[in-house]
Amino acid sequence: MTQKWLPKKLNIYEKKLKNGSCHFHIEAKNANHFFIGIYVKAGSRFEKKEEAGISHFLEHMMFRGSKKNPSFLDLAEKFESFGGEWNAATGHEHTEYTYLGLSDASIPITKLFGELLANPLLLNPEKEKQIILREIEDEMNEFDEFLDLDFHSGKLIWKEEGFQSPITGEKKTLENLGIEHLRDYHSLHYVAENIIICTWGSVDREEIQKTVEDSFHFSQQKNAEFQLKKEEEKEIFAFPFLKFVKNTDNQYQVQLSFQSEGEWSPRTSLHALVCHILANGFSSRLSKSLREEKGLVYNISSYLSSFVDRGFLTINYACTKEHFFVAFSELLLVLKELKEKGITEEELVRAKRQEILESINLIHDPEAYSFYLARHKHWNKELDMEASFKEIESVQKEMIQKEINDLFQASKALLVVMGGEELKWERECKKLITDYLG
Numbered sequence: 001m002t003q004k005w006l007p008k009k010l011n012i013y014e015k016k017l018k019n020g021s022c023h024f025h026i027e028a029k030n031a032n033h034f035f036i037g038i039y040v041k042a043g044s045r046f047e048k049k050e051e052a053g054i055s056h057f058l059e060h061m062m063f064r065g066s067k068k069n070p071s072f073l074d075l076a077e078k079f080e081s082f083g084g085e086w087n088a089a090t091g092h093e094h095t096e097y098t099y100l101g102l103s104d105a106s107i108p109i110t111k112l113f114g115e116l117l118a119n120p121l122l123l124n125p126e127k128e129k130q131i132i133l134r135e136i137e138d139e140m141n142e143f144d145e146f147l148d149l150d151f152h153s154g155k156l157i158w159k160e161e162g163f164q165s166p167i168t169g170e171k172k173t174l175e176n177l178g179i180e181h182l183r184d185y186h187s188l189h190y191v192a193e194n195i196i197i198c199t200w201g202s203v204d205r206e207e208i209q210k211t212v213e214d215s216f217h218f219s220q221q222k223n224a225e226f227q228l229k230k231e232e233e234k235e236i237f238a239f240p241f242l243k244f245v246k247n248t249d250n251q252y253q254v255q256l257s258f259q260s261e262g263e264w265s266p267r268t269s270l271h272a273l274v275c276h277i278l279a280n281g282f283s284s285r286l287s288k289s290l291r292e293e294k295g296l297v298y299n300i301s302s303y304l305s306s307f308v309d310r311g312f313l314t315i316n317y318a319c320t321k322e323h324f325f326v327a328f329s330e331l332l333l334v335l336k337e338l339k340e341k342g343i344t345e346e347e348l349v350r351a352k353r354q355e356i357l358e359s360i361n362l363i364h365d366p367e368a369y370s371f372y373l374a375r376h377k378h379w380n381k382e383l384d385m386e387a388s389f390k391e392i393e394s395v396q397k398e399m400i401q402k403e404i405n406d407l408f409q410a411s412k413a414l415l416v417v418m419g420g421e422e423l424k425w426e427r428e429c430k431k432l433i434t435d436y437l438g
Contacts, residue, residue, distance in 0.1 A: 010026055010027070010363065010369075011026070011027035012024055012026050012027075012373070013025045013027070013205055013209070015209055015212075015213075017192070017212065017213055017216065018213065019192040019217060019218055019219075019220050020192035020193050020218075020220050021192045021193070021196070021197060021218060022195075022196045022197070022377055023196075023197045023198075023199070023209065023212045023213075023216075024196070024197070024198045024199070024370070024373055025198075025199045025200075025205055025208055025209060026198065026199070026200040026201075026366070026369070026370070026373075027202075027205060028200055028201050028202055028366070029202050030202065031103070031201045031202045032102065032103055032202070033084075033100060033101060033102055033103060034099075034102065034103045034105060034106040034109070034199070034200070034201035034202075034203060035098070035099070035100045035198075035199070035200040035201060035366035035367060035370065036098065036099050036106070036109060036110055036113060036197070036198065036199050036200075037096055037097070037098045037197070037198045037370040037371060037374065038096065038097040038098075038113055038117060038195065038196070038197050038198075038216075039094055039095075039096050039195070039197075039198070039370075039371065039374035039375070039378065040094065040095040040096070040097075040189065040190060040194055040195055041093070041094060041189070041194040041195075041378045042055050042058075042094070042095050042185075042189035042190070042194065043055050043091045043092045043093045043094050043095060043162075043167070044056070044090070044092050044162045044163075044165070044166075045092045045160070045162030045163075045307075046093075046162070046189065047161065047162060048161065049161045049164070049165075050176065051173065051177060051181060051185070052161070052164075052165035052169045052170060052173040053132075053165065053166075053167070053168055053169015053173050053174050053177070054169070054177055054181060054182070054185050055090050055095055055185070055189075056090040056095075056132070056167055056169060057128070057129075057132060057169065057174065057177055057182065058095075058182050058185055058186060059088050059089070059090045059095050059097075060088075060131065060132060061120065061122045061125060061128055061182055062088070062097070062116060062117060063075050063076075063088070063116065064120070064121065064122060064123045064124055064125075064128060065120070065121040065122075065123045066115050066116040066119050066120060066121060067115070067119050067121065068115055069112075069115075069116065070121060070123070071123070072123075072124075075116060078112055079099070079109070079112065082101050082102070082104075082105035082108065083101055083102060083105070084099055084100055084101020084102065084105060084109075085098075085099065085100050085101070086098070086099045087099075090167050092162060092163070092307060093307060093308060093378075094374075094375070094378065096371065097113060097117065098367060098370075099113070100367065103201055103202055103203060106199070106201060106203040106208060106211075107203075107207070107208075107211050110199070110208065110211045110212060110215055111211060111215045113215070114212070114214075114215025114216040115215065117190065117218075118190075118216065118217045118218055120186065122182050122183065122186075125177075125178065125179055125182070129174055129175070129177075132168060132169075133171060133174065135168055136166075136168050136169070136171060136174075139166065139168065141246075141247050141248070143246045143247070145245050145246060145247060145418075146245075147247070147418070148166065149245075149253060149255040149316065149416050149418060150255075150305055150314070151166050152243055152245055152255075152416045152418075153257050153305075153312060153314070153414055153416050154305075154312075156241050156243050156414050156416065157241060157257075157259065157312070157414050158310065160229050187219065187221075190218060190219075191218055191219045191221055191222075192218040192219065193220075193222070194378075195216070195218055196373075196374040196377050196378060197216060198371075198373055198374055199212065200369075200370060201366075239410055239411045239412065239413060239414075240410050240411075240414060240430060240433045240434070241413070241414040241415070242414070242415045242416075242417075242426050242429060243414075243415070243416045243417070244416075244417050244418075244419075244422050244425065244426070245416065245417070245418040245419075246418075246419075246420070246421075247418045247419060247420065248420055249418070249419065249420065250320070251318040251319060251320055252318065252319055252320070252321060252417055252418065252420075253316075253318050253417070253418040253419065254316070254317055254318065254319065254324075254327070254328065254415075254416075254417055254418075255314055255315070255316050255415070255416045255417075256314070256315045256328075256331065256413065256414075256415050257305075257313065257314045257315070257413070257414050257415075258313050258407050258408060258409075258412045258413055258414075259310075259311075259312050259412045259414075260306070260310075260311045260312055260313050260407065261311060262306060262307060262309040262310050262311060263306040263307065263308055263311065264308070264379075264381050266391075267403060268304065268311070269355070269388070269391055269392060269395070270395060270399060270400060270403045271304055271313050271403060272304060273348070273351040273352065273355055273392070273395060274313065274351075274400065274403060274404060274407070275302040275303055275304060275313065276350070276351035276354045276355060277338075277343055277347050277348075277351050278302040278315065278334075279300050279301050279302035279315065280302075280351070280354050281350075281354075285334050285338065285347075286302065286315065286317075286331065286334055287300055289330055289333075289334050290317065290327060290330055290331065290334075294326075294327075294330055296319055296323045296326065296327040296330060297317045297318065297319050297323075297327060298318070299317065300315070300316065300317040301315070301316045301317070302314065302315045302316075303316075312414070313407060315331065317331075321419070321420070321421075324419075324425070325425075325428065325432075328429065328432060329432055329436075332433065332436035332437065333436065335408045335436065335437065336408075336436045336437065338404050338408070339404055339405050339408055339437075342397065342401050342404075343397060343401065343404075345397065348395070348397055348400060352392050352393065352395065355392050356389060356392060359385065359388065359389065363385070408437055409437055409438060410433045410434045410437045410438060413433050415429055415433070417429075
């Protein structure tokens, strides 16, 4: 399978800039568009409790004017004069700035990013706070509850500061952040060794390398290495962890998760295959049972939330109040049967093909692949797509079975339910998880 599906190797040119930043250029000779991504090793896990949301706040403020373009509208007009899409986003472990447009925008857009990221004026912070407050309100309901179930799951299981507040921060922490906090955070984290620039397209390689070298001038000061905090030991008798989030809706949003390992664990590729077996396609285990056979849900999904040192495998669906307990019992029954009876050879083959297809699609998506490339570089991990394909291809049924038996246990489970009323659900759900999964 490997030789048949292995994509043609990309021409990737890595160059260390004089200031210590890293530049990757991914050559795409026949492309008529250009992509640039700038990735900073700074996110909510780098923040102190009292400054929660500062990575996201700074990401917004970077567009509040630079020396050559001294207002947000000046920058917006400059970006949009070339067409294309410009954006920025903050995560738990990174912040990114991206642009995708036509090839002839490559040089001016690269210069524009270099200038605004190294020399932000950080103007009008109070105005930007108001905009971020609107963003926070969009993510909350009338009970001041955040609607992101992943956030609630992470907060429930991990006590580290970076998981206790959403990436946007909260109203109370945002109000206390000022210009000096932003300048200090920028000086500490927006340093050369934390910056990776990725460019993609048919632009002349030497020209884009020279433009990046000339445009990006970050401080060379050494940044204190971010220290991953050891997870707290949790007593097995405390599991499963459960949380109810009040929300007015005609359905209950249900998220059942199981603790897994970090992104580069050798077990993570096995867990990805398990996700495909559970809920990738209408003939997958959960879709077939809960949707097609029982008609209890419209859609059900399974995915991995992976960080550098930890993660969880998640199952998500929505159901009515009437179907809440029957749907949850059916889900647990599917997991129990997987543990007891195992998967079929056909399921394994299909899961492998689905995972390989995702990898192939990644290579053809400049934004996704640039992030993938930068993330490996940030955390000093080797990127070898061919080895990843071979690893997937080598997986046997007994390997998957071992992971299923180890993963789907009450001692690793956490359940978040979002709905109108609690239904006296906690004791019964805890009992169901323990009865089915041991």
